[in-house]
Amino acid sequence: MHGDFDKHYPIGKKLREDKVASLKKKLHDQQSIFRRLLSSSDCATEAFVKISWILAKKQKPYSDGETVKACFQESADSLFAEFKNKDEIKKQISNLQLSHQTVARRVEIISGDVFDQLLCELKNASGFSLALDESCDVTDTEQLIIWVRYDVEDKFKEELLALVPLRNTTRGEDIYNALKECLVRNSIDMKKLVSVTTDGAPAMVGQRAGLIGLLMVDSDFPNFQAYHCIIHQQALCSKLKDDALQNVMNIAVKIVNFIRAHPLNHRQFKTLLEEYECNYGDFVLHTDVRWLSKGKVLARFWDLIQEVKIFLRLKNKEEFLKFQEMPVFIVRLAFLTDITDHLNKLNLKLQGRYQILPTLMTEITVFETKLDLFISQLNIPIVIPE
Numbered sequence: 001m002h003g004d005f006d007k008h009y010p011i012g013k014k015l016r017e018d019k020v021a022s023l024k025k026k027l028h029d030q031q032s033i034f035r036r037l038l039s040s041s042d043c044a045t046e047a048f049v050k051i052s053w054i055l056a057k058k059q060k061p062y063s064d065g066e067t068v069k070a071c072f073q074e075s076a077d078s079l080f081a082e083f084k085n086k087d088e089i090k091k092q093i094s095n096l097q098l099s100h101q102t103v104a105r106r107v108e109i110i111s112g113d114v115f116d117q118l119l120c121e122l123k124n125a126s127g128f129s130l131a132l133d134e135s136c137d138v139t140d141t142e143q144l145i146i147w148v149r150y151d152v153e154d155k156f157k158e159e160l161l162a163l164v165p166l167r168n169t170t171r172g173e174d175i176y177n178a179l180k181e182c183l184v185r186n187s188i189d190m191k192k193l194v195s196v197t198t199d200g201a202p203a204m205v206g207q208r209a210g211l212i213g214l215l216m217v218d219s220d221f222p223n224f225q226a227y228h229c230i231i232h233q234q235a236l237c238s239k240l241k242d243d244a245l246q247n248v249m250n251i252a253v254k255i256v257n258f259i260r261a262h263p264l265n266h267r268q269f270k271t272l273l274e275e276y277e278c279n280y281g282d283f284v285l286h287t288d289v290r291w292l293s294k295g296k297v298l299a300r301f302w303d304l305i306q307e308v309k310i311f312l313r314l315k316n317k318e319e320f321l322k323f324q325e326m327p328v329f330i331v332r333l334a335f336l337t338d339i340t341d342h343l344n345k346l347n348l349k350l351q352g353r354y355q356i357l358p359t360l361m362t363e364i365t366v367f368e369t370k371l372d373l374f375i376s377q378l379n380i381p382i383v384i385p386e
Contacts, residue, residue: 044095051098052106062107065098072096118148118159122188125150130161131197131229132179132204132211134170142166144178158353161186172203172210179211180220195225199232230360231350234343248332249294252301255308255320256283269311276307295340302337305330342370 048065055064072093080086122128128150136142148161164178183190196212198204205226207213212226259269260283273281283300301308305324312321323329349363 044092044097048096048098048102049106049110051096052103053110055103056107056110062100062103065100065103069093069096069098118161119186119188121152121157122148122150125152125192127151127192127194128188129195129197130179130193132175133199133229134166134175134201142170144175146179146182156354170203172206172214175203175211176214176218179215180218190220191222193221193224195227197227197229200228200236230364231347234347234350234364245332245336248329248336249298251320251323251329252298252333255312256297256301258317258320259283259308259311265315269307272311273304273307278304278307280304295337295344298333298337298340302333305333339374342367 051065051068052062055062055068073090076086076090076093080089083089128148131147131149133145134142135145142165144162144164144166146161146164147158149156149158151157162182164182166174166178168174180190196215198211202210204211205213205228207216215221215224259265266282270282280300280303283297283304309321309324312324346363346367350360
């Protein structure tokens with residue numbers, strides 16, 4: 001064709017110009033198809049990456065990706081009924097790859113990218129602080145949690161740096177080795193360390209065998225400040241020391257467990273609450289792991305104390321019922337419920353990201369002043385009118 005092109009389409013003729021224009025248009029149309037296909041594929045990829053990101057943030061199962069796609073497909077006919085390109089939109093939805101394997105791969109890619117950004121910011125930061133805590137998970141494996149706080153331009157950021165399993169002992173040396181190995185593996189400049197905050201346990205703050213002591217004598221680390229977590233201090237100070245108040249707490253927990261731990265009692269108690277049209281439909285269980293649990297259990301127990309008394313009387317539980325007939329028990333229960341509520345409110349104020357030390361100390365000082373006021377009020381003699 002090209003050999004005879006000049007013959008069939010002479011140079012300078014209108015016929016040649018029209019043919020060249022026609023060939024250019026065909027080439028442009030073909031390129032547009034490829035560009036449109038690539039653009040459509042890129043949009044679909046971006047869409048299911050965003051969906052995977054949301055599933056990960058909301059801590060949803062990866063298999064929920066298929067559910068999201070099914071919801072899109074079922075609602076498309078209604079949502080886009082008036083759209084001229086409805087079929088094209090539905091085709092784009094059907095192209096979404098949201099199987100649990102695909103979502104898992106996307107989350108891994110996102111996680112790696114976020115972590116790389118964190119390491120890049122740490123590299124450019126002028127300094128960083130660490131907060132460490134250890135806790136046992138459901139498989140009885142101790143997990144060392146490492147949080148990092150650092151500066152980015154004119155603001156601070158707080159991020160989870162690592163979750164390191166401690167599969168054997170949890171001595172100070174084990175925690176020290178796990179922390180240093182994490183910093184070395186991620187090429188984090190240890191000379192930029194400013195402070196380390198721990199829960200105050202001997203394995204953390206021991207001067208010789210504890211984490212802080214081992215870090216202090218390690219020449220790879222600079223001179224840094226060691227702090228005891230203020231929330232842990234508040235939780236330790238909130239532990240009951242008075243035997244009478246501890247006895248009240250134990251009795252309340254036993255009564256709650258008597259009702260909640262037995263399925264028949266639990267069902268009957270919920271039915272009783274429904275009959276009396278109570279504001280609450282059930283009890284809250286107490287666990288020592290959750291610091292706010294004690295106050296929530298006592299508050300719910302106090303609000304349902306009359307219904308509890310009726311239920312215990314129906315069950316002939318005199319060993320529990322006798323306490324609720326004692327005025328001193330009721331008074332101590334009311335006091336304990338009130339003071340734990342104030343402690344819970346303080347605990348919540350100390351939590352949260354981007355807290356600064358002056359603000360935390362102000363909250364503690366205000367609470368101490370409030371306690372002095374409570375003490376002075378309790379020392380005022382009560383005159384009962386005749």
